[in-house]
Amino acid sequence: MGKKSHSQDAQEPAEGISRRGLFIGGSAAAAAAVVSGTAAASSASAASSPAYTSAAHGGDGDLLFVNGRIHTYDDANSVVDAVRIRDGRFIAVGKDAIRVGNAKNKIDLRGRTVIPGIIDSHNHIALVSNRPGHWVGLEDVFTHEDAVARLVAKAETVPEGELVTSLGPIVAMQFPSNTLPNLTTLGQVPRPVMIMAEQGGNAVNQAAVDYFAAKGITITINAAGYPTGSGIGLALQRLRQEMTDAERERNAKATLDYYATLGITTHLDEGAFHVDTPGTAIWNENAYTLHRGFLALDAKKALPVRVRFDYLEEDSTLDLPRLTERLKNAFPFFGNDMLRSGGIGEFTVRGFGGGSAPIGGPVWLAGAKAVAQAGWRNENHSLSATDINQIVAGWEAVHAEVPIDGLRWVVSHVPNITPDHVNRLKAMGVGVKVGWGPTRNGSNLGPRHRMLLDSGIPVGYHSDGGDITAINPWLNFYTMITGRNLAGTFTWAPGEQVTRDEMIRLATKDNTWFIREDDLGGIKVGSHGDLLVLDRDFYAIPDEEIPRVRSDLTVVGGDIVYDSGKLPGDRRWAHGTNHRYNQLT
Template identity: 25%
Template sequence: MFQRAFFIVLFGLSFNLQLLHSQSETQPAEIVLHNGVILTMDDNLTTAQAVAVSQGKIQAVGESTRILKLAGPDTLSIDLKGKTVIPGLIDTHSHVQSYAERTYGRALTAEQTRVYPINFRTVKTKEDVLNQIRQTLRAIQAPPGEWVHFSSRGLSEIDQVKILFDQLNRWELDKAAPENPIAMSMGIPIENGYLINGRAMDILWDKHKDFIEHYGRFWVNAAGEPDGHLEPPASRLVMIEFRPRPSARDLASIYEKTLEEWSAMGVTTVATKLHSEAVEAYQLLESQGQLKVRIAYGADWLFGVPGLDEALPAHPLELGTDKVWLVSATAVGMDGSGARQCTALERNNQAAGDEGTMGLALLGAWYPQGQCHLDIEYRGGSRGGPIRGNYYKDWLFQLAENGHRIANTHMAGDRTQELFLDILEQVDRQMPGSVEGWALDHCTLVNPEDIGRAARLGVVWSCAPKYIDSYSTIARAYGEEVARQYVVPVKSMIDAGIHVAFEMDRDSYIWGDLELLITRKVEGKVLGAHERIDRTTALKMITRWSAEYVLKEEEMGSVEPGKWADLVVLDRNYMTIPEEEISEIQALMTLLGGTAVYLDSGFAAELQLKPETAVVATYQSLRERHTRF
């Protein structure tokens, strides 16, 4: 099993906990919430009336009369008047930093991000792209030899994709930028694809020729020459070594706003994969006392680079603080989305169209079976060059050998998960127990036959209800039976003994996604009814089991003495309202480690409270700040 950062002697721990517990109940509480419905989510699913908080942790839980005895002259006592309190919600896979960059990114200039847009909405020919590159280079006056990065925006037509994938190459980019190394996104996440020019290729091949020629992946022309299109792990070398990094201060200013919105939903912890500069931005917010949500992160710089055996020991699991800590090394994606998700199933790209997350008609021609990164036979796209090894497989063995862990990693297609479990079974045979607690994220398409394999290995899933929204698209592409059996099969996983974690994986309203997980109802129709779960199980997923995913099951996930006081007061009783009203739940107050970080403006007026540490607003008013580009 992957190594944890602490070891305990059971007898000593038991004695010390009893001593601390007895002492804590003799000290005045800092906060007492009473006369409410406290859904503790403990082992017995106990419901209490009150909870006391002291020094950032739960001091006591129980009946109001007993807990009120802990109140002193300086205690903040709040009469809940029957309102419900739950543990803070934990989302195990949402790209909150990316949502911030999309919604508040106008606050950052291209000079700050150092990534310049190519507007494909105006592109009709490859020359249109080259002209935009020339104009940008003239405007920024990039000195010779300096890397310049471009993002491809507005790709929506097949002819535009053909220009980017088939007509543009290293030689064409050299015409526009003969003196600068150029890296251009391919309209998909940069982790999964870059287009670079000849200057950039010279730099990359000079430094990593052996690595790239062994592991790939690069596209070639008819003569077998690398044409500048890269897929991982080669594309990851560009991303990690040559990608521009905005300053932590610039990023923190926009990340803070998005975390305020998530806190207003009752979210107290988010797990996500991060670049190093994003980690620094969250650490900066923490140092300033402005971090409203705990960040459990996967380090994306621990993948796709030579010398990993030195890097992993320097980044042990749980490295960090109680607000920002490491939970995994992440490959970011074991495949792609839509047409790029790796599948063993027959699919009809044209029948699916381009709606939702699929995009099959647009990209299917280049990725007939998806980006199957775990497959040694997959060389990249439709014209990949030869490779000799599979970096992903070797990397997974390295993780196990170093006592590390994979999580926070995109795995969408059925074949990706099959191949992943194949490798993990090999790892487990050589190093028994080493993959326990490793995770697969999303549950987009899961072959039911793989669920038992994962359970035997002790591997878990983090599932996103949003893929239920894509049910009809998946049914058209793969058939109704596949959609019914493969899409977010949460109940089957739980029945197999797997502690499934909850992820939203989108910038949406978390209570709406929780309702979707429970009802599986889209436009009045229940989809995959046999995979429905009850609301207690759903709440367990988003609290206790998600706490396990982020390696903090002893510190969070339930309302119990000694755990962090991450608490949420709700405007209605989650357990008794109709299922169709769960999406309407509002958080009235969110406590992070016993500190109020969000307070609904109406509830604040009722309590006559306005703590300096809290954002006093409504979720709706915070969302109205959004601007997109």
């Protein structure tokens, strides 16, 4: 095979979105009406007022923020006191923001801290969006009492006899006891409740035990008040069998709304382990219907935040049946500002845990070569010294035949990466993603952040949450800044932590390299108007407060998509042009 070169500008995003361009065999049919989901402790409702834009109203639709500490993460790392958004983009930053339009529609920040919208460049948000029941996020509560209060508030919006769920993004380590609320504690919730944690077990109340018993599924409870045995998995499987497209759409909206309260304005989803029919594990889903909820919301212009996704392939034979069809019949970086496809990841083929096509083996190498020949981005994860050795050597072999520089290939997690690996990856134009740490235990669990940042290799932030760990960025930021997990265990050597400024940069400006969208990730003229008004000064608070940071106001493309109501002022005029405004009280 002759050599093929790729320019740095390869794979520029295309506009428009089609079923063929998104996935093979999946349906893009919109579901029935969107049912409002929960974000904090209550329901979210879409605005019903007419679109109100500056183009139609002589600048009255501008969104002007003044009197803040606005960390721009522009090229100069400026901190300014004002910014103006018009027609979805920043049009002025600093003092110019006050001069370039009228000041009728402004928000006085009163010294609040503002940062760009957070980009999570590798998570499993689509898995979360496909979980059944009336889903509620619990990653930002830290006592059993607060978890129950959140569930009770959600239950008040749920019809009698229907199920409240929190499946996936919750970890037992959030709570001082390192346990979830048990059967007795959850008995305070006036609806059936089912919790399946990413780490730390599962939980139900008696109403849920009875709910599933009526479906012929027995959930056995142990002496401590927690489910034991296979019943909980079978219950999840039954719920998935009964899911409707309307339910997927509702929970996709609830999921994205919830993470908007925590400041994530762009998600890059890394797929699921494929099953043709519903399975019993929270990391399984049908890869061809995985995005239906997002597609339905996008068709209605109702996506509250930006979603990008990679295709996780699981071939085990040299003919690469899935990967070959994907590369022939789909387009990378295809879609629109709110929903866009990406590359191949987080596996080229099914090499996870050894599998039938291990990293470095002939099927994996054939897959990597096919991705390079097609000119697509490729992402693989590394969890061990063996993984990273094989990825670096394998990609070097591919690069020698089909150069991958310019394609922005990625290795994620990288706990065992060495300076030699970094130099070799950097020579191929490869980047690395770091994060995924708040629930880790043991030793040798985090990469050498200082070495990576000093090396000049592209480095970005990711949570990897949704099926094995937390998505909440502030939990992950806490670990990367302090080097400790949520239980307080020190997980890596002193000096390898990142500073707070470096942390936000990794999750904003630096992550644009990984999603190939330079007009995100910073507050600068011409970029998309995505920003967060934080509920406290992240740069000054004690370390112990970092996990509790939230957004008080989240803006995506100039639309207020989450408003805590804590900032003064009348914002009825700020309903977004895509009707994505949510008032959460």
